[in-house]
Amino acid sequence: MTHTLDPVVPADRTSRIRSAWRAAWDEGRVEALDDLLSPSYVRRRGPAAVAQDRDQFKDSIRAVREAFPDLRTEIEDIVEDGDRIAIRWRSTGRHTGAFLGVPPTGKPVEVSGATFTRFDGSAVTEEWVTFDSRQLLEALGIVTTTQRAAIDPDLVRGVHRKFITGVTVVTTDDDGTPRGLAVNAFSSISLDPPMVLVCVQRSSATHPALHRASHLGISILAAGQLDVAKTFASKGEDKFAQVSWTPGTHGAPLIDGSCAQLEVEIGERLEAGSHTVFTGRVVSARHDDLAPLVYSGGGFFDISHTAPLPW
Ligand SMILES: Cc1cc2nc3c(=O)[nH]c(=O)nc-3n(C[C@H](O)[C@H](O)[C@H](O)COP(=O)(O)O)c2cc1C
Structure with a gap:
């Protein structure tokens, strides 16, 4: 009787992203990102924002989780195209710690965005992140969408x-x-x-x-x-x-x-x-x-x- 062993298939890129994101964003195990992100990783948020390296990104996740300890990030769509992957995501959490200078409000906050990831071999070298910052500011009560005032x-x-x-x-x-x-x-x-x-x-x-x-x-x-x-x-x-x-x-x-x-x-x-x-x-x-x-x-x-x- 012969046994054929399945060859050890490395997890595909999208499932590696899913599990590293779950570990880092939902569970606070930011070290899980070391397996995914290259040591030369750069995270960009547009020309006005300062780019982050891997350690700065991990620090920012810790800061977000301190403000929103029950944070959950759901990957709603993930599309692979060669070395690039586009991820549409939605994060929710209750604001129970200071964030962006705003003391805890206890409010539920929801933010949606997209991340564009570029792999070089097995590691992510670069990400572009975009999200609706107004949604975050409104949820925290920093800005309020004004209604037409019924006053003379x-x-x-x-x-x-x-x-x-x-x-x-x-x-x-x-x-x-x-x-x-x-x-x-x-x-x-x-x-x-x-x-x-x-x-x-x-x-x-x-x-x-x-x-x-x-x-x-x-x-x-x-x-x-x-x-x-x-x-x-x-x-x-x-x-x-x-x-x-x-x-x-x-x-x-x-x-x-x-x-x-x-x-x-x-x-x-x-x-x-x-x-x-x-x-x-x-x-x-x-x-x-x-x-x-x-x-x-x-x-x-x-x-x-x-x-x-x-x-
Ligand atoms: C006492 C005073 C206070 C004013 N304060 C303001 C102000 O705070 N903001 C503003 O946009 N216009 C203010 N205005 C109106 C402008 O100065 C005015 O519309 C001016 O013609 C605008 O000039 P411009 O169109 O050449 O810029 C004020 C006018 C006066 C007389």
């Missing part, structure tokens, strides 16, 4: 008129041409690092230049600069011909005689309703001993005529 805009406008602000001129150098507009939607975000924000309507003529700029200037107008506020609240083609200004150290035009000035390296450009919120890091700052121009209820005021309250 005049009522909201009336509320805003009760809020007192200063007036700034937000500027940028647009390839040699100074551009700017009057903005009272300015706020400090943080002091360490020093960050601020401004909100600019997308319909503004200055908006496209601000959007493509790396830096913007913010000049807080002094009480004596009502004419400057009016100029920059207008739609004039060459507003800068009517005022005296000086380029800042980072190139943004700064209005002479204003009581304080900042230059900001733009970080994020967040689309919000009719406006873009520009956030950024303060890279230069100065202020003078001048009273600021005040804006309230549609009118301008000189703060030096107000009475300080004891507190």
Whole structure:
């Protein structure tokens, strides 16, 4: 009687991926990836994100699992084409540990994405990963998809008129041409690092230049600069011909005689309703001993005529 032994067939690539993913993502045994990923492995997430090596990838899986200990990743589709494999996946887990600076919410989170894997022989040398980051941000409550508000805009406008602000001129150098507009939607975000924000309507003529700029200037107008506020609240083609200004150290035009000035390296450009919120890091700052121009209820005021309250 003869016995034929089955030859030892190495597991095919797709089943090796399935079992390494299950071990690493679902069970936290990230060492299982060492059998699949080459020591020179690179994981890419697009031009803006920093590429990861194998150890950094394993660290990132550990961090995700600390935030989502019950993480489950389901491979929904896997397609092989020569040395390349495309994987469509869906991960679910409950957010019980801090993640992306968000304290635990206890919320169930679901993220879907695709990974494109390239083998060199028996090891994966490169992966491209893409996933719906907005789905993740919404699930964590970082962003909320706004519904149309059933509230009278005049009522909201009336509320805003009760809020007192200063007036700034937000500027940028647009390839040699100074551009700017009057903005009272300015706020400090943080002091360490020093960050601020401004909100600019997308319909503004200055908006496209601000959007493509790396830096913007913010000049807080002094009480004596009502004419400057009016100029920059207008739609004039060459507003800068009517005022005296000086380029800042980072190139943004700064209005002479204003009581304080900042230059900001733009970080994020967040689309919000009719406006873009520009956030950024303060890279230069100065202020003078001048009273600021005040804006309230549609009118301008000189703060030096107000009475300080004891507190
Ligand atoms: C006191 C004051 C505050 C303003 N604040 C803002 C603001 O925060 N954001 C904004 O987009 N427009 C604001 N505007 C309106 C713009 O300055 C105005 O629409 C300007 O004409 C835009 O110029 P541009 O189209 O040349 O960019 C403000 C206007 C005034 C008078």
